[in-house]
Amino acid sequence: MSLSEQKIRELLLQVEDPNLHRNITIRNIKVKGDYISLKVALAKTASSEQMEVQQKIVNVLKEAGADSIGLRFEELKEEELSIEDKQKLQPETPSLLSEHSQTKVISIASGKGGVGKSTVSANLAVSLSRLGYKVGLIDADIYGFSIPAIMELEKRPEIKNDKIIPPEKYGVKIMSMAFFSEDNSPVLWRGPMLGKMLNNFFSEVEWGELDYLLMDLPPGTGDVALDVHRLLPSSKEILVTTPHPNAAYVAERAGKMARKAEHEILGVIENMAYYQSIETGKREYVFGRGGGQAIADKFSVPLLGSIPLAQPGEHGESGSTSIFGKEESIGKMYDSIAGHAVKSLEMVKA
Ligand SMILES: Nc1ncnc2c1ncn2[C@@H]1O[C@H](COP(=O)(O)OP(=O)(O)OP(=O)(O)O)[C@@H](O)[C@H]1O
Ligand SMILES: [Mg+2]
Incomplete structure (x- = not known):
């Protein structure tokens, strides 16, 4: 089933950026027949949070009938983060x-x-x-x-x-x-x-x-x-x-x-x-x-x-x-x- 861009945006309102506790930032949506390609910006990529979001997006869209999903992530830019956001992102010592x-x-x-x-x-x-x-x-x-x-x-x-x-x-x-x-x-x-x-x-x-x-x-x-x-x-x-x-x-x-x-x-x-x-x-x-x-x-x-x-x-x-x-x-x-x-x-x- 093919989902409209509008519908995808609506569905993704359920997905939070786990670091910032607000909606994820969608950079780009392309729908080509059954294939949805998405680019999402998060506070922290290559992280446990990204994995969570990744799974959630795939689940939400598949439940709504999407067949094939391509997902890309990038990190939010410095200027997109508020002071509170930055506080939430205190780095841990590895x-x-x-x-x-x-x-x-x-x-x-x-x-x-x-x-x-x-x-x-x-x-x-x-x-x-x-x-x-x-x-x-x-x-x-x-x-x-x-x-x-x-x-x-x-x-x-x-x-x-x-x-x-x-x-x-x-x-x-x-x-x-x-x-x-x-x-x-x-x-x-x-x-x-x-x-x-x-x-x-x-x-x-x-x-x-x-x-x-x-x-x-x-x-x-x-x-x-x-x-x-x-x-x-x-x-x-x-x-x-x-x-x-x-x-x-x-x-x-x-x-x-x-x-x-x-x-x-x-x-x-x-x-x-x-x-x-x-x-x-x-x-x-x-x-x-x-x-x-x-x-x-x-x-x-x-x-x-x-x-x-x-x-x-x-x-x-x-x-x-x-x-x-x-x-x-x-x-x-x-x-x-x-x-x-x-x-x-x-x-x-x-
Ligand atoms: N001692 C060996 N005998 C036979 N086949 C081998 C041996 N060592 C590695 N191979 C085979 O050679 C191929 C390349 O090995 P591998 O992927 O480990 O190399 P690599 O140096 O990590 O390569 P890449 O540059 O792609 O990362 C694989 O198919 C692997 O099974
Ligand atoms: Mg190798």
């Missing part, structure tokens, strides 16, 4: 970012895309949890979020007392930009939003006590990587590279950036290091050799491990196609890398 936080943040970086950074981040997070640590994983790849897919996560966050409760899988608490995108709407984030959203992943999310928080950075050395460096001065880094000497050259840029930000590099993980024949056990170095060690030497850090080309077998974490189980040889490699990273971190601290 506890995970406080100096006293015991949580160690590890950012996982690579110079370029497609080297398996997200796969490595997810497996490393699962390994740390297997080793008995409390672990969180942030998918900071805003455009190309992939962690929920890699972890085969079906749950979405819940909201309790205005906080986002991250869903958990394989013992790892997960936050992803994917949670802020409605099924059929593209998420468009503009420059300054990136840092803000990242900040909210700390201040709006009830992580509980964490030993380690892993951040899967977007590939390259763009805006988000810069924001992470700025926001998390005490973050440590792990560089992921393929074994090809050229790939390693690219990873070097990510490493240099980490160094510039005075982020300690814990070590290097070489991914897709070789292919091992199941029949003969013979290794073939299909993507070249030595890239991981070269980067490690370059920054005088350890090569934490080399992961071959493979997919989890039948012993993968409950049949997962990306997460290796603890009985699998690659699962054990990840556990060993995790142990190695923990040790490396302790040495950095000492």
Whole structure:
């Protein structure tokens, strides 16, 4: 059923901006047949409040017969907020970012895309949890979020007392930009939003006590990587590279950036290091050799491990196609890398 713009505006009078306790600000409505596209401005985006509003809008419109809804959010401008509004928006101190936080943040970086950074981040997070640590994983790849897919996560966050409760899988608490995108709407984030959203992943999310928080950075050395460096001065880094000497050259840029930000590099993980024949056990170095060690030497850090080309077998974490189980040889490699990273971190601290 197609709803008129007038009707949509009426329906949305039921939806409040949870921070300001007044009607949401509608910037734009477009109705094209069954498809409604909406742009809404809120006091706080990428927040538990946005999630609430998001769900409410979708519910209200679907109940009224809408089929397909595209939703975009932006933050209200400074001049649109009254003094009272601003008082209602007092920022909370993000506890995970406080100096006293015991949580160690590890950012996982690579110079370029497609080297398996997200796969490595997810497996490393699962390994740390297997080793008995409390672990969180942030998918900071805003455009190309992939962690929920890699972890085969079906749950979405819940909201309790205005906080986002991250869903958990394989013992790892997960936050992803994917949670802020409605099924059929593209998420468009503009420059300054990136840092803000990242900040909210700390201040709006009830992580509980964490030993380690892993951040899967977007590939390259763009805006988000810069924001992470700025926001998390005490973050440590792990560089992921393929074994090809050229790939390693690219990873070097990510490493240099980490160094510039005075982020300690814990070590290097070489991914897709070789292919091992199941029949003969013979290794073939299909993507070249030595890239991981070269980067490690370059920054005088350890090569934490080399992961071959493979997919989890039948012993993968409950049949997962990306997460290796603890009985699998690659699962054990990840556990060993995790142990190695923990040790490396302790040495950095000492
Ligand atoms: N060791 C491996 N063996 C086989 N396939 C792998 C391995 N590591 C990653 N892959 C596959 O390679 C592809 C890219 O991996 P992934 O998404 O983890 O890379 P990424 O560096 O995070 O990429 P992006 O730049 O898009 O964020 C995926 O299909 C993944 O399953
Ligand atoms: Mg990725």
